[in-house]
Amino acid sequence: MSEGAKEGSSKAPSQVGESHSLAPRCVTCQDEAVPVTVLELHADAQALVENGSGQRALVAIDFTPEARVGDILLVHSGVAIARLDEERS
Template sequence: MSKTDLSLYSSCTLDQDGCTACGDVAIPVRVVELIGSDALVEDRVGRRATVAIDFFPEVKPGDALLVHMGVAISRLEEPA
């Protein structure tokens, strides 16, 4: 199975578009590592951050998520 291409979902990155003043912006990221109820994630340009995955405890490294204000809010699926 191929990895979901994060650029299909947005051109946003963690360093440029992830601030709290942005309002509705969600950033597509890939899970790098699980750390308890958090995950280390990476955006399309390689920026990393730790985010809460409380809504998606079944995620695993390699999965693609949408993140808003440090919380995973959606899981991205492979395009059909």
């Protein structure tokens, strides 16, 4: 038994991708993903986006090629990892 583990403990170990927070998280590293709004699309698979605080940045949209102006994307480390449906945003 590993150090710190208690015999008979009812708590299961965390699963890959499991999050204990309501904030959207990257399934690989568990860092928080940030929701942003697409302002402009660029031909080089990038988009100009803005977060809720008004900060703007260029992000890669290779994983979200369906992104359109006005969409809400989840961004992690400068890469859009998901597009939120209207009912989730």
